Amino acid sequence: MTIRLDLAGIGVGPFNLSVASLLEPKKQIKATFFESRDSFAWHPGLLLDNTNMQTMFLKDLVSAVCPESSYSFLSYLVKNKKFYRFLSAELSCISRHEFSDYLSWVAQQLSNVQFSTEVEQVEFNGDSFEIQTNNGIYEAQNLCIGTGKVPFIPECAIPHIGPSVFHAAEMGLRDRDFTGKRVMIVGGGQSGADIFLNVLREKWGKAASLDWVSRRSNFQPLDEASFTNEFFTPDYVNAFVQLNPEVKHSEVTAQKLTSDGITQLALLDIYRELYHRFDVMKEDKWVRLLPHRTMDKLEQAASGFSLEVQNALSQKSEIHQADIVILATGFKSPYPACLNSILPLLDLDNEGRYQLTPDFELKWKGSKKNKIFAVNAGMHSHGIAEPQLSLMAWRSASIINRLSEKEIYDITSDKGMIDWISESVVDELVNA
Ligand SMILES: Cc1cc2nc3c(=O)[nH]c(=O)nc-3n(C[C@H](O)[C@H](O)[C@H](O)COP(=O)(O)OP(=O)(O)OC[C@H]3O[C@@H](n4cnc5c(N)ncnc54)[C@H](O)[C@@H]3O)c2cc1C
Structure with a gap:
């Protein structure tokens, strides 16, 4: 029935x-x-x-x-x-x-x-x-x-999806061992930051290197200021629904960091961890922060993968190598x-x-x-x-x-x- x-x-x-x-x-x-x-x-x-x-x-x-x-x-x-x-x-x-x-x-x-x-x-x-x-x-x-x-995977990464190239949403779903591997995180939002901190703290073993690529101009904070929070009220939504589509689009674009940035707490945790390891304990530098870069090619290399990124500051392309590529590239x-x-x-x-x-x-x-x-x-x-x-x-x-x-x-x-x-x-x- x-x-x-x-x-x-x-x-x-x-x-x-x-x-x-x-x-x-x-x-x-x-x-x-x-x-x-x-x-x-x-x-x-x-x-x-x-x-x-x-x-x-x-x-x-x-x-x-x-x-x-x-x-x-x-x-x-x-x-x-x-x-x-x-x-x-x-x-x-x-x-x-x-x-x-x-x-x-x-x-x-x-x-x-x-x-x-x-x-x-x-x-x-x-x-x-x-x-x-x-x-x-x-x-x-x-x-x-x-x-x-559902996870958004950049076009160039689709042919390589597997145990070594995967979306951030898969991160905790299986056992991982990054010991001795070159790890690359692509994506400078909260998920990228959360994974970066865990790799840095050796949750999945001590990586040989850790690179973090972000298209954004820096590792940008979530905008959590009091007046910003007014965007997250019924009053604002009631006004927003009446706007014309072009205005709506430009409002949402301008407000990106009110929901897509990294929490101040996570940024501070990362900064302090880096400071402790490399400035206090004087470890050899095995981490690189790479903002202002957009990945546009990912290819299998003789060993691991080769990533081509466009650097928006130098206006030049750069090639980076990795064994593990984690795509913190958002959702669609x-x-x-x-x-x-x-x-x-x-x-x-x-x-x-x-x-x-x-x-x-x-x-x-x-x-x-x-x-x-x-x-x-x-x-x-x-x-x-x-x-x-x-x-x-x-x-x-x-x-x-x-x-x-x-x-x-x-x-x-x-x-x-x-x-x-x-x-x-x-x-x-x-x-x-
Ligand atoms: C890692 C992460 C952290 C976040 N943290 C915050 C935060 O701190 N604060 C905040 O405001 N927002 C946060 N967000 C954003 C948002 O709150 C979450 O993405 C939230 O889970 C969205 O809820 P949802 O119900 O739309 O979708 P989902 O949580 O994705 O749930 C959808 C469900 O639908 C089920 N489903 C799909 N298709 C079918 C089907 N055909 N039949 C039956 N079931 C189906 C799926 O199995 C899934 O369980 C976060 C997002 C992510 C990814």
């Missing part, structure tokens, strides 16, 4: 887990969130030693809209009997291990999350969505897509394959991206009574906060309110510090 649902969630990373947590007590909405993994895992290949959150623990699955929820970080601390010790540890920023443990703890308690269930195909029959999974067929009135992103968002058959029904913009309403609903040509929501799919429409944890609880509540067409959660907020758009202009934009 086919099970009928009000909402089917596809994928359970933190973002759909947040929607599931806020829906769990609302039994009037019958929802199931399907996850192909057999238990919750948060970027497991990058769950390395000495890695910390970029965001504060209060930006958890639920607190921003439902602080009384049993699924808050505070509740996790209390129920796991570590509340006082957590306070005494005075952590301004917690480890990714602890946040991941919190997310898993919540996932284990939710009755609306179903693991080991891969959504293979979604079809629309004119009345509802038919969800085909490896665990049977379900029927849902509405969807929430939360399949996340393809359409999940399971949506292939409904893809022609979706309204995409001229760059092939989903078009989203302010309530995170996809515009599509199907029936008005069937809604398709998407999380982590609208940086172009909702701004820089979209791929971040900061506003996930607020976004989940917006989705739930829209789904149920009533205000199940209060998502109104006070005016922010900054007047992004003055009232008279808002009226003009809305009426245009």
Whole structure:
């Protein structure tokens, strides 16, 4: 017998887990969130030693809209009997291990999350969505897509992917031994920094050399200043969604380092480790920092690999050698394959991206009574906060309110510090 649902969630990373947590007590909405993994895992290949959150623990699955929820970080601390010790540890920023443990703890308690269930195909029959999974067929009135992103691999590295050339997301998934090897990290964001520090601290054995290439002009910090944090508020997103696409694009580009830089803590850890090893302990230099360089060729060499990089300062190309190449080159968002058959029904913009309403609903040509929501799919429409944890609880509540067409959660907020758009202009934009 086919099970009928009000909402089917596809994928359970933190973002759909947040929607599931806020829906769990609302039994009037019958929802199931399907996850192909057999238990919750948060970027497991990058769950390395000495890695910390970029965001504060209060930006958890639920607190921003439902602080009384049993699924808050505070509740996790209390129920796991570590509340006082957590306070005494005075952590301004917690480890990714602890946040991941919190997310898993919540996932284990939710009755609306179903693991080991891969959504293979979604079809629309004119009345509802038919969800085909490896665990049977379900029927849902509405969807929430939360399949996340997949590793981005530069074109020149694709033919060499294997045990010696791999994406950062694979780092912790198997045993590694870098003893005596020349290691090259490509990519100057947080993942590159986390891996660099671990190689430097010899987590996988003592490498012969360690090089870190970044396209950026230096190893740049995350911009976490108070006013910058205003970009990660509902108030800013509410203003952002009204802007024209060109302005949105230039805003997001200008704000890159508010989410893509390296935390001050990680930079300081790296700097101090380098200072200690090479200026205090006087080790022979086996590490090179190589910013301002873009990799454009990767070739097999007689021994290991040869990388050609363009140096934006000297305007010349350089050749570097490595035995291991780790691609900390970020992530991309393809359409999940399971949506292939409904893809022609979706309204995409001229760059092939989903078009989203302010309530995170996809515009599509199907029936008005069937809604398709998407999380982590609208940086172009909702701004820089979209791929971040900061506003996930607020976004989940917006989705739930829209789904149920009533205000199940209060998502109104006070005016922010900054007047992004003055009232008279808002009226003009809305009426245009
Ligand atoms: C290493 C790392 C650290 C980060 N740290 C921070 C941070 O500190 N602060 C911050 O704000 N942001 C951070 N981010 C950014 C962001 O918060 C995370 O990427 C977050 O995991 C995104 O959540 P998600 O739910 O969209 O996707 P994901 O976490 O990628 O989860 C998607 C899930 O969908 C499942 N899935 C996919 N397809 C299917 C299918 N067809 N059927 C069933 N299941 C499917 C996958 O198995 C996966 O479990 C970090 C990102 C990375 C990579």
